[in-house]
Amino acid sequence: MTPQENFEALFVQVLNSLNSCSRVSARVVKEVGQTVAEMKVAADELSGRMRRESARANKAxxxxxxxxxQVAQLNRTVYGSSSERMTDGDVSQELLDMEAELKAIIPADAEKKSGKQPMKLPVGVKEITRDFYPDSMTCDGCSGDLTPMKTKKYTRIEYQPARVVVFNDTHHECRCNNxxxxxxxxxxxxxxxYLDWRRTIGSTLINEFAIQKHYEHIPVHRNWFKLLVAGHNISRGALNRLVNDQAKKFKGIANAITNHVISGPTIHLDETFIKCVHPKEGKKRGKPSQATFWVMTRNESRFNPHAPLAASFYYSPTRKGEVAEELLSSGSVTAMHCDGHPLYNRFKVKLIVQHCFAHVRRKFERAVDAQGSPFxxxxxxxxxxxxxxxxxxVGSDSEERAAKRQRHIRPVLEVIKRDLENAQSxxxxxxxxxxxxxxxxxxLCRFIWDGRLEMDNNLVENAIRGLALTRRNSLFIQNEDAGESWAIWYTLIETCKLNRVDPRAYIGWITDQLNLTRGKIDPALLVPWLCPVGKYTL
Known part of the structure; x- marks a missing residue:
């Protein structure tokens, strides 16, 4: 019984006792009843106040x-993760035993090599060989000629700053005078x-500005200041317009990369936002609105090393899922990696959806930092x-990967699920x-049955990092044309990084190819994985 029910029962018992007593008059019984009723009202009011205070305390x-x-999360961001040893806590013994079995399966040579590794010289870099002899090849004692005895070789890497060169081209028309x-x-x-027709600023300088902005994340105003110090006063608005115009020349190549991405069986999909100052539709001019970059990557290197790696960026003024659906509808994608946002559950396109286990790990890591939970x-x-x-x-085909996952990982996930369902307090x-x-x-567990799927969506999140750094330095984009330009540049640059091709060398190569053919070349022949220059190894 509740305290209120106990009080009412006690009140009824007192009244019955007074009524049964012959020596107590009716007036006394009435007065006692009124007093008890007032006490009951006061008790009800006090009980309600206690409930409100208790609710307020729970809320606080x-x-x-x-x-x-939030403080623990900020500390983790600023100072890094804690180095405290993880204890067994109240986790089930079955899970601990399975974890030990999994560690026994992992081969010893899978550990990362530690220590200083020998330096590898860049591939394709220009090497200059110089021989140094004494200033005088004559012996100071007998004035005879000196003969080389032994050599000492030193190798170092130097950097030569870029230079701006002005070309004054004069094209002469000649005619027959006969x-x-x-x-x-x-x-x-x-x-x-071909790309520089009627331009006063050449493609090499425009490409360098685009590379430094989108690949090295240097804002345009800093490059403008460097030019100003060198004596070249070019407005920042002109530089931005030229970079956007140059991106339109490469749009066909970006479309070829996008077609390759959506032609595969699986993709990794994510989105990120950016502020647009002057949108074309829906908002008043000058009032910023939030736009979206949709990012797709195709990375089958862990089970199909012959498929080229690629990343595709698409600018959209809204975050509506119809944009991503339209992109996927023209391809042959059957499975999609994404985060747990409800947006992806409303897709009308029928796809196998794999959610991200890295998001799960992050949430439990935050719980560790905030609460120190052993579980x-x-x-x-x-x-x-x-x-x-x-x-x-890694390296096994999709069928073999699925079989190994079902044998080793599936039982562990089942125990984890049971522990999560039975978690108390x-x-x-x-x-x-x-x-x-x-x-x-x-x-989250779809990857167990399909060897083409990965555990997480980190492959596309890594591709977004470069855009996020540039966004932090730029704060916003001027208009939607600039957003489309960003999407093209990052499609080219991130695909280069996935295929270990230097973006600066690649952009120079496709510029030369377009100039040589005057734009009459199949864009599918200019994709980064077919680039013969700028390849590097890590």
Whole structure:
């Protein structure tokens, strides 16, 4: 019984006792009843106030835990992860035994090599060989000639700063002066720089500005200042317009890369935002609106090393899922990696959806930092062990990967799920992490049955890093044309990085090819994995 029910029962018992007593008059019974009724009203009011205060205290306690979690997350961001040893805590013994078995399966040579590695010289870099002899090849004692005895060789890498060169090109028209000639032909050498026609700033300088902005993340105003110091006063607006115009020349190549991405069986899909100052539609001019970059990557290197790696960026003024659906509808994609955002669950395109296990790990890591939960620590440790085992499957075909996952990883995931379902007294970030994981469990475990799928969506998140750095330095884009230009440049640059091709050398190569053919070349022949220059190894 509740305290209120106990009080009412006691009140009824007192009245019955007074009524049964012959010596107590009716007036006394009435007065006692009124007093008890007033006490009951006061008790009800006090009970309601206590409930309100208790609710307020619970709300304040949750707020404190939320703030503590935010502080722990900020500390992790600023100072890095904690080096505290993970204890077994209250995790099940079965999970600990399985983790030990997984560690026994991982071969010893899978460990990363530590220590200083020998320096590798860049491939294709210009080497200059110089021989140094004494200033005088005559002996100071006998004035005889000196003979080389032994040599000492030193190798070093130097950097020569870029230079700006001005070309003054004069094209002469020549004609036949023979009065008896019936043709009287006029000849002129065609312009050899097709992309630079009627430009006062050449493609090499424009490409360098684009590379430094989108690849090296140097804002345009800093490059403008360097030119200004060198004596060249070119407006920043002109530089931005030229970079955007140059991107349009490469749009066909970016479309060829996008077609390659969506022609594969699986993709990694994600999105990121950026502010647009002057949108064409929907907003008043001058009022920033939030636009979206949709990013897709194709990376089958872990089970199909013959498929080229590629990344595709697409600018959209909105975050509507119809944009991504339209991109995927023209391809042959059957499976998609994405995060747990509900946006991807509303796609009308029927795809196999694999959610990201890295997002799950991050949520439990935040619970560890905020609450120090031993249970969360062991979940994180077990997921890391699964990742270590997953790396040993690289190089196997899709069927073999699926078989190994079902044999070694599936039992561990089943135990993890049972532990999450039986977790007691979970609150705060740990409770959020458990709910997040269990609500997406089916989509998280699709990789067990399909060897083409990966555990996480890190491949596309890595491709977004470059854009995020440039966005931090640029704050916003001027208009939608600039957004489309960003998408083209990052499609080329990130695909180069995936195929280990120097973006600066690649952009120079496609510029030369377009100039030589005057733009009459199949863009599919100019994709980064077919570039013969600028390849590097790590």
């Amino acid at each position: 306690e949750k707020r404190v835990k939320t703030l503590e979690a 009065i008896n000639c019936s043709l009287r032909q006029i000849k002129r050498k065609p312009v050899d720089r 969360a620590k062991n979940i994180v440790r077990t997921i890391r062990t699964i990742y270590d085992l997953e790396r040993t499957f 979970a609150d705060g970030l740990l409770e959020q992490a458990i709910k997040y994981t269990l609500s997406r469990w089916d989509h």
